[in-house]
Amino acid sequence: MACLFRGVVLGGLVPFAAGPLSPQNSKFLPKPMSHQESQEMKSNNCQGLPSRMPDNTAFQQQQLPAWRPSLTARAVLPGFFTTGVFFLSMGILLILSAKSVKEIEITYTDICSNCSKLRENASNFYKECTCSISFFIPEKMPGNVYMYYKLYNFYQNYRRYIISRNNRQLLGEDITNVENCAPFQRVSNDIPIAPCGAIANSMFNDTILLSYYPNSSTRINVPLLSSDITWWTDKHVKFQNPKSSNLASAFAGTVKPPYWRKPVYQLDQGNPENNGFLNSDFIVWMRVAALPTFKKLYRRIHRIQQFADGLPAGNYSLDISYNFPVTLFKGEKGVVLSTVMWSGGKNFFLGIAYTTTGAVTWLAAFSMTAVHLKLKKKKAFFQC
Amino acid sequence: WRMDWKRDQLEAGRFIKRHCLSFLYKACVLFCFQNNAIKTSKYNFFTFLPMNLFEQFQRAANAYFLFLLFLQLIPQISSLAWYTTVVPLALVLSMTGVKDAIDDMYRHNNDKKVNNQPVLVVKEEKWMNIKVGDIIKLQNNSSVTVSTLFPCNLVSFGFSGETNLKVKQALTVTSNLGDNLEKLTTFKGEVRCEPPNNRLDEFTGILIYEGEKHALNNENILLRGCTIRNTDWCYGLVIYAGHDTKLMQNSGKNIFKRTSIDHLMNILVFWIFLFLVGMCSILAIGHGIWQTQNGYYFQIYLPSEETVNSPGVSAFLVFWSYIIILNTVVPISLYVSVEIIRLANSFYINWDRKMFYIPNDTPAQARTTTLNEELGQIQYVFSDKTGTLTQNIMIFNKCSINGQSYGDIYNMTGQKMEITEETEKVDFSYNKLADPKFSFYDETLVEAVKKGDTMVHLFFLSLSLCHTVMSEEKVEGELVYQAQSPDEGALVTAARNFGFVFRSRTSETITVVEMGVTKVYELLAILDFSNVRKRMSVIVQTPEGKMMLFCKGADTIIWELLHPSCIPLQDVTMGHLDEFASDGLRTLAVAFRELDEKVFQSWSRKHYEASTSMEDREEKLGLVYEEIEKDMMLLGATAIEDKLQDGVPETIATLIKANINMWVLTGDKQETAVNIGYSCNMLSDDMNEVFVIDAKETRNKMKPGSLLGTDPVTDLLTRTEMKTFIVPKEVANGSYGLVIDGHSLAHALEENVELELLRTACMCKSVICCRVTPLQKAQVVELVKKYKHVATLAIGDGANDVNMIKAAHIGVGISGQEGMQAMLASDFSFAQFQFLKRLLLVHGRWSYIRMCKFLRYFFYKNFAFTLVHFWYGFFSGFSAQTVYDEWFIAFYNLIYTSLPVLAMSLFDQDVNDLWSLRFPELYEPGQCNLYFNKKEFVKCILYGIYSSLVLFFITYGSTYNSVQSNGKDISDYQSFALIVQTSLLVLVTVQMGLETAYWTAVNQFFIWSSLTLYFSLMFLLYSDGLCLLFPHTFKFMGTARNTLILPQVWLTILLTVALCALPVIVYKFLRMEFQPTKVEKIRWYPRSPFYLRASSRRSAYAFAHQQGFGALITSGKNVKSRAPFGFGDNYSFHT
DSSP states (O other): OHHHHHHHHHHTTGGGOOSTTOGGGOSSSOOOOOHHHHHHHHTTSSTTOOTTOOOOOTTTTTOOOEEOOOOOHHHHHHHHHHHHHHHHHHHHHHHHHHHTOOEEEEEOTTTTHHHHHHHHSGGGTTOOOEEEEEEEEOSOEESOEEEEEEEESOOTTOHHHHTOOOHHHHTTSOTTOOTTOTTSSBOTTSOBBSSOSHHHHTOOOOEEEEEEESSSSOOEEOOEEOSSOSOHHIIIIIOOOOSOSSHHHHTTTOBOOTTOSSOGGGSOSSOGGGOGGGOHHHHHHHSOBSSSSEEEEEEEEOOOGGGGGEEOSEEEEEEEEOOOOOGGGTOEEEEEEEEOBTTBSSOOHHHHHHHHHHHHHHHHHHHHHHHHHHHHHHHHTOOO | OHHHHHHHHHHHHHHHHTTTSOHHHHHHHHHOOOBSOOOOOOOOTTTHHHHHHHHHHHSHHHHHHHHHHHHHHSTTTOOSOTHHHHHHHHHHHHHHHHHHHHHHHHHHHHHHHHHTOEEEESEEEEGGGOBTTOEEEEETTOBOOSEEEOOSSEEEEEETTBOSOEEEEOOHHHHTTTTOHHHHHHOOOEEEEOOOOOOTTOOEEEEEETTEEEEEEGGGEEOTTEEEESOSEEEEEEEEOGGGSHHHHHHHOOOOOOOHHHHHHHHHHHHHHHHHHHHHHHHHHHHHHHIIIIITGGGGTSOOOSSOOSHHHHHHHHHHHHHHHHGGGSOTHHHHHHHHHHHHHHHHHHHOGGGOBTTTTBOOEESOSSOGGGGGSEEEEEEOSTTTTEEEEEEEEEEEETTEEESOOBOTTSOBOOOOTTSOOOOOTTOTTOOTTOOOOOHHHHHHHHHTOHHHHHHHHHHHHSSOOEEEEEETTEEEEEOSSHHHHHHHHHHHHTTEEEEEEOSSEEEEEETTEEEEEEEEEEEOOOTTTOEEEEEEEOTTSOEEEEEEEOHHHHHHHBOGGGHHHHHHHHHHHHHHHHTTEEEEEEEEEEEOHHHHHHHHHHHHHHHHOSSSHHHHHHHHHHHHSOSBEEEEEEEEEEEEOTTHHHHHHHHHHTTOEEEEEOSSOHHHHHHHHHHTTSSOTTSSEEEESOHHHHHHHHSTTTTSTTSHHHHHHHHSOSTTOOOOOOOOSSOEEEEEEHHHHHHHTSTTTHHHHHHHHHHSSEEEEESOOHHHHHHHHHHHHHHHOOEEEEEEOSGGGHHHHHHSSEEEEEOSSBOSHHHHHOSEEESOTTHHHHIIIIIIHHHHHHHHHHHHHHHHHHHHHHHHHHHHHTTTTTOOOOSSOHHHHHHIIIIITHHHHHHHHHHOOSSOHHHHHHOGGGGHHHHTTOSSSHHHHHHHHHHHHHHHHHHHHHHHHHHTTOBOTTSOBOSBHHHHHHHHHHHHHHHHHHHHHHHOSOEEHHHHHHHHHHHHHHHHHHHHHTSHHHHHHOTTTOOOTTHHHHHTTOHHHHHHHHHHHHHHHHHHHHHHHHHHHHSOOHHHHHHHOTTSOOOOOOOOOOOTTOOOOOOOOSSOOOOSOOOOOOOOOTTOOOOOSOO
16 A cells, blocks of 8 residues: 555646646756656566655655746736726715715714713712703714714723723622622622623713694604614624513612712613613613713604605704713713715715725736836846 | 682772772772663653653743642632643643653663573673673674674674774783683683763773783774674673663764754743733733722722732732733743644654665664654754765776876777666676676786786786775675775775685785686785775785785875886876876775885894884884885776766755755865765866865955945944854855865954855855765854854764754754764764755655644633733723633643644645655745745734734624623623624634645544534533533533524624634735736746756766866875774874
């Protein structure tokens, strides 16, 4: 068997080349037959092999068949032109798509400056502060419209902040488990906080209502949905309420996070299902943002009645119950209303980047072609 | 009874035996002589884990990672989960551990095998149980396993693999004991000898027996590793056993060699480390500033810890956190991967069939597995001559008898003809005892023999008598000669074929079959060979009763001892000798003298006195010999061809074309060396000049003005401190060769002129140093190493090359011809010099290219990987938050990216082996260190930085203010991490694809399977089940499912890869267009007029070359010191 193999591979010295330009296939250089090889030929009968002769496998003799690609002009230049075309068209597509997204942002930190001031003092914690902002939507926002809250200069990605949570508690298995939640593990009398940790404690707790004024006298509350604003996996796997008939009793033995007004089982009084760890706003908040400026999905516009096709153009107002202090850390907050396309929200970055890359690729392709054609003449006289 | 003997013997022996040794050694030896059990293994079952771990943590890299691990245990600092460091560290430690364990098991087995060999210790015993002081019996053809001093019989022996036999002899006092077991067991004596050492050719000791002192020297000792021949048995006393034996002492000591890439890597790792500290400091400062500007106010949501009360403390802690995170710029797997790559490339050398020598059944062997890439950077090759360039097989080629030259053949017109395969050989069928392998072409000599020419007969008779060859005749008529030196064998074989067959010898007689008639000559004396005398003589009494002295020796010596009447003949013979020498043949003169009975008797008495004197025996004997070796009659001269090995000229030509400087260092005399130089292409007729010796003048001729102070190099020389300085490359105005001999070299190597020598020699195409001692060989290598800072390789086969082999960056041993000492000291060994070209141009080149590609890629991929954390720091409050999932950090180097790069560094070939050999120019980039140097390193670092910037900011841009198409989150931390790490992985894999020049199935498999593995592991690690089981360890649940289905994520990945890979392609393409490398030229323009070397195989010495280098003067002492054995050493007119 071994002998058979040896014979085969020896005959197979040829296969280690591929591609028309690889040197092994060149006709101009005869393959030299070294002395050793001829020795091998002679002694390649089974009996005569010396005992310590290494095996003649393609692997051991480093002659595995291989593909040897090379950056030839013939491969590179068409490749560049094609890539350029692809990037350019993709870029234009992305720009058009982003352009068709309608988006409105209202930053209300300054507009509601008296509320902002009020919240700078912790002693006003239980004082209500509301703020109303009217604005105008010049164009109709067709299709699904989403309402986001946006925070500036809020470092959700700070390492100590990110790790300050307990996933096991959020699974509802052991709500007294507050490991890793420093510095919001327990309140002073040693009762565990549920949900514990800095992330949960700092949850965004403004309430935002949107009203539409079809005419100066009529005011219609825009119906908002708080369902289906989280990742499915978060809502159904990662966050679970402790098993109990009554949510309130399930959370017995724990206290609410210090900055919260209501305990976790009373977050949404309108919808009993949307309470505890399964509260959508809570889940959205707990998915921390990558960057210090971020927006998070707050509500979806319920597409009924006038809003079946999205938000019509016209006058609107926001009624904000201002609870979340941001000026203390030089932050800002706002509301964003936006439609979406297949490529996401109103973000031109990808489109512009693609267009630019495509253009530059074309430029590179042209200049490489020029260089190649110019040097080609020289190569004809090439001497080594 | 054996024990009795032992007790008596050892009580006495142990104490006194080594009492001339150092005090310390004596104290030790007193109680613990080595037994013969050899233990090369390091661990046993229980000690393995602690010892191995202890050893591993002594390495700086491992200790560093252990330190990092401890840092991670501090909660304030820990920025990464423990497993990100533990997993790689454990993997690395266990891999090294497994390798060590396998090595050790192998050693255990080896030890066991060796230790259990049976041996006759008067009573049958196992090998390992032999102790110092035992008497053992050795049989013919058995191998010696301990260093024994042996009291009985006369033995010749050879090291395994060594062709030359050495004669060993017992002391007369002990040889009388014979085969008498009883006497042997009751033998009482004391031995004092030197402590164990590694000098194979030296031994001194004293045997005290019955109150008398007997000197012991090298000829009384048998060394471990040799084989007994020509005797049925011998008894020996064990004096060194186990690790004390000279062989073990020799093999144990290996100088730790490191490659230049190793040195460079250490420097670079240090740089990287500084870079790391720099980055961490920047981030720490950034953190301090951030804390005062933002963090302080953010405390409502994230109160700072009690212990961390100021931005400064916080910054300090963050510094260490960043050290942990960014440590991947110096990846732990680097060193392990480098080791694996080197090991694999060493295996390729062992496996190479084209470096396997069939006649000897010897494969090439990489004995050191850590030097491979250095093979691709060699600039100087120092070669021994005999046994390395030449075969050390001597062939009786020509002779001059009584003024008549034989050996050349002439055609009808009287023109000299070249001897080829077809030339008809002389028919020796008239002589039944002729050696069929012997060939001779000149019929006239046979005719002369047949005619019965007295001088011719006398000539051959002297050849058949005057030697120390032993004959063996197992089958009637089939004589096998065992000679100490091959030239002696050649001469005796020649005499045999011409009809003067040396058949057998005893210590008193020599039996010769003279033209079919058996005659017994009485051997009266052998006048030994020595390096000073350079001749040997025998005095015999012919069957007719005549006393005859036959002498052969170096021509210059013999001339002085001739009778004045020989002068005319001497002149003619001298002419012939010049001719022979210019053909590269080794010559000996042969003379005889008829002795008067009375003269001999009186001389014989003096000889006896001298030979029994205890003091200055050598000198006295020499004087006595001189007395009788005079007034001799010249018979003629012999010429022996020293055959070149196969393919030597081609190999040297190839190496020279590869810009490798070839220096031959030989102990041979000048003209022989020069001739060999011509015949193996080192010197050629079209060289402008071949200089002999005088260094200063020479350089002036090659580079006029270089002696003046205005020459930049000279200027530099005078201004720079000698020791620390590198001689720059100088170019001569033509092609030159240099020949220098040992005497001149001794002067030239002195402090003040060694630079002169070096500058001159390095401008020459080839350099030949003749008549050099082993020490000088090493000095020359050291000289080049010291001032040139280039990679050197020394190749040799004999004990005299060991110094040189150890001194050079890479030592290569030729295994087979002269024994195994050179091989034992070498880093690589193979059977034929011609394999050197394959070792360097194919294996070395590939190893170098692979290693460089590996390092470039490795540094790149880790910089691209790690620096993203740095950029992220600016957007995360410098809080040491990682960009990636911690599992990704743990697996990145070890699982996701390790296999493709490993496949590349195992299989990559830019051109295949035949092309590497055909175009030796391709070797040059390695010599100039072009593929991996500081500049290349900076390039890949810059590219890594660029890639990390692209990775971070493209993802930043595309997720900023963006949402999924269903309005949900995409700019969350986990999605961001997933996008960046997926882009990174795709990017480095694409980059790998761009680097790979040779796509085997394995490469394809590894690349695709790495990507597949990444995605499947991603889905596994982010799966529901794992998250529910360990919600703290697997936090990224669902991220892959939610993110990787989005078009904009894939568009981001594509954009990132394109932005990083396209510039590389443009760069490569343009570089290829403007400045194609040699490889590319060869690959792309096969039509260009490359010159092809005709690969016809020329027989050695077929070149015509310039004649003569003045008088053939053999001056100076022969430098290869070999202690004389028995009655005569090899005629070392060779090395």
